[in-house]
Amino acid sequence: MSARRQFRALVLxxxxxxxxxxDTAVAMTLFVVIAMVVLQFGFGTRESDLTRxxxxxxWVPLAxxxxxxxxxxxxxxxxxxxxxxxxxxxxxxxxxxxxxAVAIVGYLLAVQVVAVPLLGIFFVKGPYWGDIGWLMLACxxxxxxxxxxxTLVAAMAVFTxxxxxVLPVIFxxxxxxxxxxAAGATHAVVGPNDMAQYRNYCLFLAGIAVxxxxxxxxxxxxxxxD
Amino acid sequence: xxxxxxxxxxxGRGIAAWAIASAVLxxxxxxxxxxxxxxxxxxxxxxxxxxxxxxxxxxxGAFLVACVAGxxxxxxxxxxxxEVVAVSVGLGLLFVILTIISGSIWAxxxxxxxxxxxxxxxxxxxxxxxxxxxxxxxxxxxEDDSRARFSAVFAVVGFVSVPLSFYAVRRAQDAVxxxxxxxxxxxxxxxxxLWLVVAxxxxxxxxxxxxxxxxxxxxxxxALGRLRRVLEDTA
Amino acid sequence: MGPNxxxxxxxLRMLATLHRPTAGTLVVMGHDLPAQAQLVRPHLGYLGHDPxxxxxxxxxxxxxxxxxxxxxxxxxxxxxxxxxxxxxxxRAFEPVRTFSRGMAQRLGIARLLLHHxxxxxxxxxxxxxxxxxAALLDRVVADGASVVLVTHDVERAVxxxxxxxxxxxGRVRLECATRGLDPAAFRVEYERQIA
Numbered sequence: 001m002s003a004r005r006q007f008r009a010l011v012l013x014x015x016x017x018x019x020x021x022x023d024t025a026v027a028m029t030l031f032v033v034i035a036m037v038v039l040q041f042g043f044g045t046r047e048s049d050l051t052r053x054x055x056x057x058x059w060v061p062l063a064x065x066x067x068x069x070x071x072x073x074x075x076x077x078x079x080x081x082x083x084x085x086x087x088x089x090x091x092x093x094x095x096x097x098x099x100x101a102v103a104i105v106g107y108l109l110a111v112q113v114v115a116v117p118l119l120g121i122f123f124v125k126g127p128y129w130g131d132i133g134w135l136m137l138a139c140x141x142x143x144x145x146x147x148x149x150x151t152l153v154a155a156m157a158v159f160t161x162x163x164x165x166v167l168p169v170i171f172x173x174x175x176x177x178x179x180x181x182a183a184g185a186t187h188a189v190v191g192p193n194d195m196a197q198y199r200n201y202c203l204f205l206a207g208i209a210v211x212x213x214x215x216x217x218x219x220x221x222x223x224x225x226d
Numbered sequence: 227x228x229x230x231x232x233x234x235x236x237x238g239r240g241i242a243a244w245a246i247a248s249a250v251l252x253x254x255x256x257x258x259x260x261x262x263x264x265x266x267x268x269x270x271x272x273x274x275x276x277x278x279x280x281x282x283x284x285x286x287g288a289f290l291v292a293c294v295a296g297x298x299x300x301x302x303x304x305x306x307x308x309e310v311v312a313v314s315v316g317l318g319l320l321f322v323i324l325t326i327i328s329g330s331i332w333a334x335x336x337x338x339x340x341x342x343x344x345x346x347x348x349x350x351x352x353x354x355x356x357x358x359x360x361x362x363x364x365x366x367x368x369e370d371d372s373r374a375r376f377s378a379v380f381a382v383v384g385f386v387s388v389p390l391s392f393y394a395v396r397r398a399q400d401a402v403x404x405x406x407x408x409x410x411x412x413x414x415x416x417x418x419x420l421w422l423v424v425a426x427x428x429x430x431x432x433x434x435x436x437x438x439x440x441x442x443x444x445x446x447x448x449a450l451g452r453l454r455r456v457l458e459d460t461a
Numbered sequence: 462m463g464p465n466x467x468x469x470x471x472x473l474r475m476l477a478t479l480h481r482p483t484a485g486t487l488v489v490m491g492h493d494l495p496a497q498a499q500l501v502r503p504h505l506g507y508l509g510h511d512p513x514x515x516x517x518x519x520x521x522x523x524x525x526x527x528x529x530x531x532x533x534x535x536x537x538x539x540x541x542x543x544x545x546x547x548x549x550x551x552r553a554f555e556p557v558r559t560f561s562r563g564m565a566q567r568l569g570i571a572r573l574l575l576h577h578x579x580x581x582x583x584x585x586x587x588x589x590x591x592x593x594x595a596a597l598l599d600r601v602v603a604d605g606a607s608v609v610l611v612t613h614d615v616e617r618a619v620x621x622x623x624x625x626x627x628x629x630x631g632r633v634r635l636e637c638a639t640r641g642l643d644p645a646a647f648r649v650e651y652e653r654q655i656a
Binding site: 152156157160163165169180181184200204208211212218 | 353390
């Protein structure tokens, strides 16, 4: 049993389901754009330069979009009751977790490809386009942490009674360090252009991803171990 | 009934001793904090810290207990560990809320405001309170067969995220919280330290007492349930 | 066999490594469960009321996916052979969502057999099947592998099984070989045990 072949099959399956139904990535992207616009109105100002709030304008919508995307991630298994079929197969639970996390990272990156440039167009009046590479790197690191933590948390929340409500309530507080660091990194690049601070935040994001990865590795078996 | 066989004497008696110890220690700690312990230039409001700090420490202690009990539950699948997880998180949450309230009162007296987002510890405790409040949302919404597993996993994940939250909040803000302990050692008057330690012990004993009491109650509930089933079967 | 709530499905899910026994020991194919579940899983085939396939994928994609999970060599040949056997070769490129329940369950049978399991765990698998599907399943059951079958159908059980076991309220009420057993007499005894 090759773990790599299983991993590839799991990722490919998620991709195929997404391509056939197309309900996650598009809706998530639209949601982020809407949330950014609503946030702007929520400030109660028509200022064009909101560079100071760039971190929040990007990461509040992204954090909520992450909740939505993560919530979708077991829908096929739950609604179509395929989960038992996966669980009786000789697949390590950790491979299942990694494959799912990769799918979530994929969704988030697809969203960010739209959201990050939009942040520059809408809210930042200053040098921006040269920093897009740095912003996407911070996004990727944050996405990995979100993907690993989200897979673990959603595997529990999706199988509770009030799942739509339980997931954000248990996921968002755990996500706070990621949001702080990702927003901090965004602000460091877009605002004062403080690369030392940016690097610290990125290292911290990587540290969070590794920490949650270890916890998920240790506990994910138990989530499905009825 | 395996439980009663291993413990012939009334289990309530041990609790009574713990309860008396809690009451005495708490009384000593409170009297000490407000009337005996040395005050510094900040005046009366300082006294609240004799409770605030031990409560803050003990809440983390309670979450550590929950985390360890969670790991033990996942290994041994013994229902009693699950109860320790749930009760510890509940008590920890209570202590966190008391920490936030006492900290907020202190902030009002010292800084003149109920809440400062610049204070990393107050903010972190708020995040911790939200994480562990969410624990009960997950627990109460879980189906019977997954409740204990999900609780245990969440107790572990929650505890791991505590230091991450601490670090993240601290990174993002300038520290304005008084830091009596830093890399140069402890900067506390020995009289203050004494009463802090007394209060810490008192809070810890209260925690153990409440934990034992709640566990005893749950065990009694379960024994009653078994008894009722036996009666229903024979009837 | 047994009435609703007897613990049939729970027992089968325990054998399928999906459910952890709360007490006692469980040995499947010489391996302790749940500790050695990963050693047992490659040899298990499990089918319940649901076919356990993705409705938005085609039969081919579903079977390719499970072939990868089970590490099957030359999956394409095996998949074509199975689709032929369950009569779905013509529909191999259509999403399962468009299928009738009976057809989806036949795909479930193909998934069940994909990796040549040596122990089949079947939980009332005929509930969604039409007559030809049920006949197909009977051929499968007769075909070598050991089978644990949960069913309500007394006559069928006596006919296809070597041994039958009756559960009620989580306890074994009756266990015997079917050789020389009179179906009518057994039916009476079964009704008495579960009453």
